[in-house]
Amino acid sequence: MMTTASNTAGDVDAASTAFLVFSDLDGTLLDHDSYSHAAAQPAIDLLDVLAIPLVFVSSKTRAEVVALRRRLANGHPFVVENGAAVFIPEGYFLAQPAGTVLRDGYWVRELAAPRARWVALLEQIAADFPGQFEYFARAGEAGIAAMTGLSEAKAALANAREYSEPVQWRGDRAGLDAFLAACAAGGARVSRGGRFYSLGGEADKGEALRWLRKQFAMARGIRHIKDLAAGDGANDVPMLESAETALLVRAPDRDLPPLQRAGGVLCSDAEGPAGWAEGVTQWLCEHGLVTQDS
Ligand SMILES: [Mg+2]
Structure with missing residues (x-):
């Protein structure tokens, strides 16, 4: 065909x-x-x-x-x-x-709010979940490369974040629920992508789509x-x-x-x-x- x-x-x-x-x-x-x-x-x-x-x-x-x-x-x-x-x-x-x-x-x-807000929240709750999660800002480029399989150059691109912070969960299921609750209590919205959780603001892909569609229609x-x-x-x-x-x-x-x-x-x-x-x-x-x- x-x-x-x-x-x-x-x-x-x-x-x-x-x-x-x-x-x-x-x-x-x-x-x-x-x-x-x-x-x-x-x-x-x-x-x-x-x-x-x-x-x-x-x-x-x-x-x-x-x-x-x-x-x-x-x-x-x-x-x-x-x-x-x-x-x-x-x-x-x-x-x-x-x-x-x-x-x-x-x-x-x-x-959405800037990345610094979500990194600060993760620093604040890290002591409650020892060894159970890792995030890009703390892992650095080599750590990100190890977590993602990306080259260090591409890991640097992935780390150039402006609005959100990716988190890799390494603990158990019960701990995850407590972690997600702590993130929510800190004002973060947590979305799950293919490999990572992402802490960010209230925006989502749907809101962005609806806003951009309106711009196309008006233009x-x-x-x-x-x-x-x-x-x-x-x-x-x-x-x-x-x-x-x-x-x-x-x-x-x-x-x-x-x-x-x-x-x-x-x-x-x-x-x-x-x-x-x-x-x-x-x-x-x-x-x-x-x-x-x-
Ligand atoms: Mg996908």
């Missing part, structure tokens, strides 16, 4: 509708183990041909996402650290969106955005619940996170980036944007 892109097929009124894709990275667009996006490339190319923005929505830092955008030649807005901030390249829209600040060539919308003078959100983890759920269509990308090591929504859910058969390509292509077909040629 071959898929071809078409700018004219289907019943879509281009003037009144815009399409957007929001995507998690680790385990979704990137392979869980190799971090390769190769299997997703055919569908990334389709989005490029159709001029559909691909927005990365990740627990990763700005430095990490910027490096990945460069590798994938992606020039679209992006969301870092589980929804803590939205970065829009300066000039991407005709006018600077309200509520953003200009920083390093981006219009930045901050939705293009349209009401109706048809968006797809793709993810594989519990931290993707707020985004998967917010988009018009959710794409659950299968993971090799665990079940798909449960969603509350009744309809508009695609589940991939393949895992990771291959599943991403499968789901994105299906979504494009359902909207008549590509046709399946046999």
